[in-house]
Amino acid sequence: MTAEPAVATIEGTRVEYLDVTRVFGATxxxxxxxxxxxxxxxxxxxxxxxxxxxxxLRLLAGFDQLSSGQLLIDGRDxxxxxxxxxxxxxxxxxxxxxxxxSARDNVGFGxxxxxxxxxxxxxxxxxxxxxxxxxxxxxxxPHQMSGGQQQRVALARALAIQPRVLLLDEPLSALDAKxxxxxxxxxxxxxxxxxxxxxxxxxxxxEALSMADRVGVMRAGQLxxxxxxxxxxxxxxxxFVAEFVGTMNHLPGVVRDGSTVQVGDQSVPADGQVPLxxxxxxxxxxxxxxxxxxxxxxxxxxxxxxxxxAVTRLRMLRSDGVELLADVSSHxxxxxxxxTRVAVSLVDRPVxxxxxxx
Amino acid sequence: xxxxxxxxxxxxxxxxxxxxxxxRRRLRPWRGLILAVAAxxxxxxxxxxxxxxxxxxxxxIDFHAYTGFFSAQGFGTAFRMSLLxxxxxxxxxxxxxxxxxxxxxxxxxxxxxxxxxxxLLPLVIPPVALVVGVRDIISFTGEDRFLGxxxxxxxxxxxxxxxxxxxxxxxxxxxxxTYRALDAGLRGSSVTTLVxxxxxxxxxxxxxxxxxxLPTLRTSVLNAGLLAFAxxxxxxxxxxxxxxxxxxxxxxxxxxxxxxxxxxxxxxSLALTWVLLLTIAGVAGRAPGTARFPFRRRTS
Ligand SMILES: Nc1ncnc2c1ncn2[C@@H]1O[C@H](COP(=O)(O)OP(=O)(O)OP(=O)(O)O)[C@@H](O)[C@H]1O
Ligand SMILES: [Mg+2]
Numbered sequence: 001m002t003a004e005p006a007v008a009t010i011e012g013t014r015v016e017y018l019d020v021t022r023v024f025g026a027t028x029x030x031x032x033x034x035x036x037x038x039x040x041x042x043x044x045x046x047x048x049x050x051x052x053x054x055x056x057l058r059l060l061a062g063f064d065q066l067s068s069g070q071l072l073i074d075g076r077d078x079x080x081x082x083x084x085x086x087x088x089x090x091x092x093x094x095x096x097x098x099x100x101x102s103a104r105d106n107v108g109f110g111x112x113x114x115x116x117x118x119x120x121x122x123x124x125x126x127x128x129x130x131x132x133x134x135x136x137x138x139x140x141x142p143h144q145m146s147g148g149q150q151q152r153v154a155l156a157r158a159l160a161i162q163p164r165v166l167l168l169d170e171p172l173s174a175l176d177a178k179x180x181x182x183x184x185x186x187x188x189x190x191x192x193x194x195x196x197x198x199x200x201x202x203x204x205x206x207e208a209l210s211m212a213d214r215v216g217v218m219r220a221g222q223l224x225x226x227x228x229x230x231x232x233x234x235x236x237x238x239x240f241v242a243e244f245v246g247t248m249n250h251l252p253g254v255v256r257d258g259s260t261v262q263v264g265d266q267s268v269p270a271d272g273q274v275p276l277x278x279x280x281x282x283x284x285x286x287x288x289x290x291x292x293x294x295x296x297x298x299x300x301x302x303x304x305x306x307x308x309x310a311v312t313r314l315r316m317l318r319s320d321g322v323e324l325l326a327d328v329s330s331h332x333x334x335x336x337x338x339x340t341r342v343a344v345s346l347v348d349r350p351v352x353x354x355x356x357x358x
Numbered sequence: 359x360x361x362x363x364x365x366x367x368x369x370x371x372x373x374x375x376x377x378x379x380x381x382r383r384r385l386r387p388w389r390g391l392i393l394a395v396a397a398x399x400x401x402x403x404x405x406x407x408x409x410x411x412x413x414x415x416x417x418x419i420d421f422h423a424y425t426g427f428f429s430a431q432g433f434g435t436a437f438r439m440s441l442l443x444x445x446x447x448x449x450x451x452x453x454x455x456x457x458x459x460x461x462x463x464x465x466x467x468x469x470x471x472x473x474x475x476x477x478l479l480p481l482v483i484p485p486v487a488l489v490v491g492v493r494d495i496i497s498f499t500g501e502d503r504f505l506g507x508x509x510x511x512x513x514x515x516x517x518x519x520x521x522x523x524x525x526x527x528x529x530x531x532x533x534x535x536t537y538r539a540l541d542a543g544l545r546g547s548s549v550t551t552l553v554x555x556x557x558x559x560x561x562x563x564x565x566x567x568x569x570x571x572l573p574t575l576r577t578s579v580l581n582a583g584l585l586a587f588a589x590x591x592x593x594x595x596x597x598x599x600x601x602x603x604x605x606x607x608x609x610x611x612x613x614x615x616x617x618x619x620x621x622x623x624x625x626x627s628l629a630l631t632w633v634l635l636l637t638i639a640g641v642a643g644r645a646p647g648t649a650r651f652p653f654r655r656r657t658s
Contacts, residue, residue, distance in 0.1 A: 061558055083557040094548060096555040100573040109569075110559035154555075161559055 012039025013074055013164040013197045015060065020069035021221075022055050029055040031221035033069070037165075042191050042198040043226075044208035047218030048244070053201040056218075057167050060199065062086045073164060089158030090167040093174065095150050097142040103129060103153045104138040110161035128156035131190060148179040155187065159194065166191070166198040172207065184211055205245055209233065217241045237272070239354035242284050249290060249324050251346075253283040253353065261353055263346060271350035281353040287313060289347040290326035294335050298343035300324065302336055316342060404625065411622040423622025430619065436608035439521055443604055444590040446525040448583040451536050454529065456579070459537070460571060463544045464553060477537035480530055489596045492527060521602050528593060532586040539585060543578025580638045588631045 015037040022030040029052045037043050045053045058064040059071060062083035071078055078086065097106050107125040108116075116124070129138050132152040142150055151171050158166060168187070172180045188211045191198050202208050208215045209229040216226040217240075225237040236242035253263040257277050261270045268283070275281060292314060304315040312333040316324045324344060328336060336342065411423040427433050462469050480488070496516045516523055549571060556570045572579060594606040603611075605627070613620030 063554060063557075083554075084560045084562060086558075087560070088558060090555070090558045092551055092555065094551050096548070096551045098552060098556070098570055098574070099547075100576070109556070109561075113560045113565065157555075157559065 012041075012195055014039050014072075015165060015197065015199070016070075016072040016075075017056070017059075018070040018072065020056075020059065020071060021067045022052075022059060022064065023067045028221050030059070030066075033218075033221060033223055035216055035223050035226060037197060037199065038213075040195045040197055041213040042188065042200060042211060044200045044202060044212035044215045045218060046202060046205055046208040046215050046244070049203060051218045052221040053203070053218055054169055055221075057090075057169050057199060057201050060165065061088045061090050061167055087161060087164045088167055089161055089163030089165075091151065091154045091158050091169070091171040093170040095142065095147065095154075095174070097150055097153055097157070099142050102139050102141055103134060103145070106142070106153055107156045107160050109157065114161065124160060125156075128160050129153070131159070132156045132186070146179075148175050148183060151175065151183065152186075155190070159190070159196070163196065166196045168198065168200045170202055173202075173204075180207075187211070209245070215245075217244060219244075235271075236352065239284060239352055242352050247287055247325060249285045249287065251283045251285060251322060251324070252320075253281050255279045255281055255353070261351065266345050268346050268348060269350045270353050272352050274353060275355055279355060281355055283346075284352045284354065285346050287325040287327040289349060289351075290324060291345045291347060292316070292326045292328055292336060293343045293345075294340050295343040296341055298341045300342050300344050302338050302340045302342060305333055305336065305338055307333070312336075316344065318344070404628070407621050407625055411618050411625065414618070423616075423618045424626065426616075426619055427623055427626075430612060432603070432608055432612070436603055436605045439603070440591055440605035443521060443525050443528065444587040446522060447528040447532065447586050447590050450525060450529050451532060451586050452579065452583060455536055455540055455582070456567065456571070456575075459540050459544060460549070460553075460567065464550060474537065474541070477533045479533075481534050485531065485595045486599070488530070489527065489599045492523075493600060496523070521604070524597055524600065524602055524604070525590070527596050528586065528590050531593065531596070532589045535585040535589070536582040539578050539582035540575070543575040543581075546578075547574055549574060580641065584634055584638055587634065591627055591631060 015035075017033050017035045020030050020033045021028065031052075033052065033056060035043075035056075045056060047053055055064065059066055060073075062078070062081060066079055073086075097103075098109065101109065104122065104125045107128050108121040111121045111124055126135065126138060129135055132155055134149060134152055134156070137145060137149060140149075142153075145153070151174075154171070171187075172183055175183065184207055187200075200208070200211060209232070212229060214226055215229055215232050217224045217232065219240055225232060225241045227235075227237075232241065232245050236245060242248055251263050253261045255270070255275055255277050256262050256267060258274055259270055260267050261274075261281060261283055263283050288311075299320075300316045300318040302314050302316050306313045306315075307330065308327075310330055311327045312330045314326045314328060314336060316326065318324060326344070412419050412421055414420065458473070462473050496513070552570050552574060553566055556566045561569070590604075592606055593604075594610060597604050597607045598610075609620055609623055612623075
């Protein structure tokens with residue numbers, strides 16, 4: 001006998017931002033923002049503070065109007081549709097439960113507006129609260145619940161209306177680290193179970209990379225790159241993305257010809273846009289792309305070794321004053337203790353370069 | 359876990375705990391003194407009035423001031439008029455002010471300074487000036503060109519010499535207090551997010567106001583209503599000048615014949631206001647998750 005899913009799966013919805021601009025006075029919060037979100041996927045919007053993530057989400061929810069461009073949901077322009085007709089389930093950053101209603105009534109609120117009978121409402125609210133792991137707290141009021149529990153109720157409340165798109169605006173940022181990771185995994189599980197198209201706004205890259213099908217990296221109101229987490233990490237399209245996602249070393253180098261750069265006494269292939277030969281550039285390299293060998297002739301010294309389980313991250317100082325990070329497997333950490341003189345080189349893989357001004 | 363932490367914290371800073379306890383002990387006599395002075399200032403006159411209302415040097419103590427008013431001529435009419443005026447004032451105030459303030463709070467935050475200034479005007483303009491202005495306007499006979507227009511209808515209604523006119527004035531008079539009460543509620547809660555959450559879940563504006571805003575702001579809405587109501591129960595000048603006879607006007611006139619009854623009734627109306635206040639405090643205190651009156655703070 002197969003268990004019935006607690007909540008009916010929601011048919012995925014497609015969302016398209018086409019050249020969307022939103023201007024607040026002199027600020028261009030969104031500036032020619034274009035993005036397609038596929039039915040049923042979890043898309044994370046990642047970017048520094050003030051880059052327009054919340055604005056993008058609020059436009060989709062209908063709290064705000066576009067200045068120009070188009071916003072399509074399942075191919076239909078929704079710019080004229082008022083908030084309360086859009087069927088977008090939103091979970092807010094700040095606690096947003098109705099303080100005078102119990103958890104059950106909070107979850108049932110949207111159903112009540114849709115004319116569900118009392119018994120129907122109670123049953124569905126109960127199922128949803130069970131889905132978010134709160135069946136023991138249905139009668140509690142918001143002020144009797146922890147922050148994490150309140151955000152779970154908010155999630156259940158947003159899901160109760162069978163939203164076309166689930167919108168999450170940094171729902172975890174007010175929670176402590178442990179609850180955050182736990183809830184993050186749970187949101188992903190529920191999202192996969194229901195198949196609801198989801199937009200998740202965050203400025204925490206770990207959160208974005210670990211949860212999302214695709215991550216859209218934003219900068220100054222525009223989309224820099226939107227790809228699967230692994231692609232974003234391994235093949236960042238721009239130096240901004242490369243630096244924003246994960247950790248990056250910056251090594252001074254010089255372009256040799258159109259496809260290679262000279263870094264110290266090593267020549268490595270260059271990727272992406274490469275400036276003219278002879279240009280001084282910064283070469284971007286991940287810590288795991290830095291090779292370290294203990295060597296008395298090396299020109300760097302290990303300063304700090306931080307144990308991360310399988311890998312240990314070394315912070316090294318080169319004689320020319322450049323700081324370097326490298327991840328080495330932890331069983332080698334013994335021979336590379338702080339104070340060890342080491343020789344450093346790059347893995348022979350294409351690297352991104354940026355001119356100091358860009 | 360929690361207990362362990364708090365014990366550890368406590369033993370880590372014992373001097374601080376002792377200091378604060380000692381300073382609190384030093385403060386205590388002052389607190390008592392201030393309380394006593396304040397109590398004397400407020401309760402003294404009330405007690406004196408009470409004594410006056412029951413004591414007569416010829417006949418001794420009797421309570422006719424508290425029993426005789428039912429039969430006093432005109433009391434019923436006057437008191438009913440005051441109650442109805444109070445209710446009308448509260449209703450008009452809330453219907454007018456809650457949506458307005460919500461709009462200002464959510465949509466036009468920059469207009470707040472203007473609305474606030476405007477709400478203070480009744481404190482600056484003497485009630486006499488206000489009421490004389492109103493009297494002149496409603497006695498304006500109008501010109502024929504207004505005939506058949508809504509202006510004429512409204513003027514006719516106002517000139518009908520209905521006591522309802524007074525409640526319109528009282529709404530204005532109560533504005534400084536009702537504005538403040540509602541504003542405090544709006545600022546102290548996360549109404550903006552709650553409204554957005556409700557809209558997002560599909561609520562229309564009336565539903566938002568009725569099911570989310572009013573319950574959330576329950577305490578301050580009740581406060582605003584109570585302040586407006588109390589003002590109506592005690593207002594004399596305007597009613598007198600416009601020739602109406604609600605409770606305060608009746609009371610002043612009646613006092614000419616029986617001073618003790620007048621004082622007794624004043625005390626009763628004071629008590630009525632207090633009972634209302636305490637009822638509201640009780641109701642607000644029981645509502646789950648809402649701000650409570652300071653003296654009803656829960657310890658759990
Ligand atoms: N209502 C508004 N009025 C004026 N400016 C606004 C408004 N909303 C957003 N902005 C501006 O638009 C820009 C983008 O804001 P937005 O809130 O979308 O950023 P964000 O990416 O969500 O940032 P954060 O990570 O800090 O939440 C900011 O410069 C902000 O100041
Ligand atoms: Mg934001």
